[in-house]
Amino acid sequence: MSPDRQTAPDFDEIIDRRGTNCSKWDMMEPVYGVSPDEGLAMWVADMDFRPPACVQRAVEEMAAHGVYGYAASDAAQREAIGWWMDRRHGWRPDPGDIFTTHGLVNATGLCVDAFTEPGEGVVLFTPVYHAFARVIRAAGRQVIECPLALDEGRYVPDFEAWDAMMTGRERMMILCSPQNPGGRVWSRAELEGWAEFARRHDLILVSDEIHCDLTMPGVTHTAMTRIDGVADRLLMLTATTKTFNIAGAHIGNVIVSDPKLKARFAARMGALGLSPNSFGLAMATAAMSPDGVEWLEALRRYLDGNRRLFEEGVAAIPGLKPMPLESTYLEWVDFSGTGMTREEVLARIEGEAKIAVNHGTSFGLGGESFQRFNIATPRARVAEAVARLKSAFADLQ
Numbered sequence: 006m007s008p009d010r011q012t013a014p015d016f017d018e019i020i021d022r023r024g025t026n027c028s029k030w031d032m033m034e035p036v037y038g039v040s041p042d043e044g045l046a047m048w049v050a051d052m053d054f055r056p057p058a059c060v061q062r063a064v065e066e067m068a069a070h071g072v073y074g075y076a077a078s079d080a081a082q083r084e085a086i087g088w089w090m091d092r093r094h095g096w097r098p099d100p101g102d103i104f105t106t107h108g109l110v111n112a113t114g115l116c117v118d119a120f121t122e123p124g125e126g127v128v129l130f131t132p133v134y135h136a137f138a139r140v141i142r143a144a145g146r147q148v149i150e151c152p153l154a155l156d157e158g159r160y161v162p163d164f165e166a167w168d169a170m171m172t173g174r175e176r177m178m179i180l181c182s183p184q185n186p187g188g189r190v191w192s193r194a195e196l197e198g199w200a201e202f203a204r205r206h207d208l209i210l211v212s213d214e215i216h217c218d219l220t221m222p223g224v225t226h227t228a229m230t231r232i233d234g235v236a237d238r239l240l241m242l243t244a245t246t247k248t249f250n251i252a253g254a255h256i257g258n259v260i261v262s263d264p265k266l267k268a269r270f271a272a273r274m275g276a277l278g279l280s281p282n283s284f285g286l287a288m289a290t291a292a293m294s295p296d297g298v299e300w301l302e303a304l305r306r307y308l309d310g311n312r313r314l315f316e317e318g319v320a321a322i323p324g325l326k327p328m329p330l331e332s333t334y335l336e337w338v339d340f341s342g343t344g345m346t347r348e349e350v351l352a353r354i355e356g357e358a359k360i361a362v363n364h365g366t367s368f369g370l371g372g373e374s375f376q377r378f379n380i381a382t383p384r385a386r387v388a389e390a391v392a393r394l395k396s397a398f399a400d401l402q
């Protein structure tokens with residue numbers, strides 16, 4: 006049955022996802038040896054919540070119709086993106102500049118494929134979302150890891166150090182904005198710095214902004230498209246899938262306004278025979294609506310409550326230090342203060358507390374002493390995770 010349009014979302018509801026071919030819960034045992042019956046899945050970056058009712062209705066309408074043929078076009082989705090970006094991020098893309106891909110890992114692969122050659126360098130600012138390096142390496146390109154600096158416990162760029170690392174063999178940089186796993190929302194000045202860095206080293210700039218809607222209340226994201234002097238080298242990646250928890254729809258967008266870049270990207274999309282999935286189109290288009298906005302505002306308030314509970318609870322455990330979260334629902338916790346080896350830390354988190362987390366090492370240089378916790382789950386589970394961590398590290402207190 007369709008959820009009632011008027012009903013406020015109940016993010017406290019525990020929805021059993023086990024046995025639904027769900028990566029986060031059903032792969033926990035094979036990957037971590039933690040049974041989903043007693044474990045807490047805080048790894049894969051999706052949420053344990055239903056999407057807004059408008060998305061559910063779109064899927065039900067398609068199911069009720071019952072004929073699942075080719076979609077006519079993605080024009081309605083591209084119009085909806087224009088409306089959404091204008092309303093949420095103060096900038097309206099031309100629908101003609103928008104390409105629809107099978108999600109943003111796919112979009113990253115397409116950008117690497119279209120704008121770099123085998124053996125060339127793609128610059129990442131680490132620690133950063135692990136799939137970037139995986140895709141770059143799989144395509145036979147070099148990953149150049151430029152470590153972010155730490156300033157009072159928050160990541161900041163270090164352009165001077167990175168300038169010295171460039172060799173002239175680099176062709177592209179991928180910026181994660183907002184940043185996963187550190188949760189930073191980059192300031193306009195920092196983004197201008199990155200734009201200058203791209204110009205200085207003649208790099209194509211791929212800006213992955215999948216987390217742009219998930220800012221904490223009071224924090225404002227600046228789209229890279231609003232930074233001057235970068236349009237001729239910019240590919241911006243956006244999606245509805247993190248915002249509305251529809252990652253299984255595998256839909257995302259590349260926005261590119263420069264005519265030469267656009268023509269080259271279109272040619273690669275054509276050569277690979279890519280066209281969008283109709284369920285993804287219907288879900289994304291329905292989500293970018295006034296109902297979607299209302300749901301998102303409720304979600305952001307809820308996530309902010311989870312963030313406080315988690316950060317206060319974890320910061321009170323000696324040796325553990327969460328990075329303050331400005332966007333995303335992914336808490337990045339430094340365990341270096343425990344003085345323990347990585348193996349000991351993980352034995353306590355996974356073996357004792359039975360929490361599945363993303364290992365810091367998978368995010369590249371600088372992630373070694375960290376672990377990533379997904380807090381987009383009913384609050385009772387976040388409270389349970391904090392209690393289990395307190396108990397697993399009780400001897401430090």
Ligand SMILES: Cc1ncc(COP(=O)(O)O)c(C=O)c1O
Nearest residue numbers: 050108109110111134185215257
């Ligand atoms: C920065 C970033 N980009 C892309 C993705 C995944 O995108 P998709 O599911 O559209 O392939 C994630 C998922 O966590 C992410 O954090």
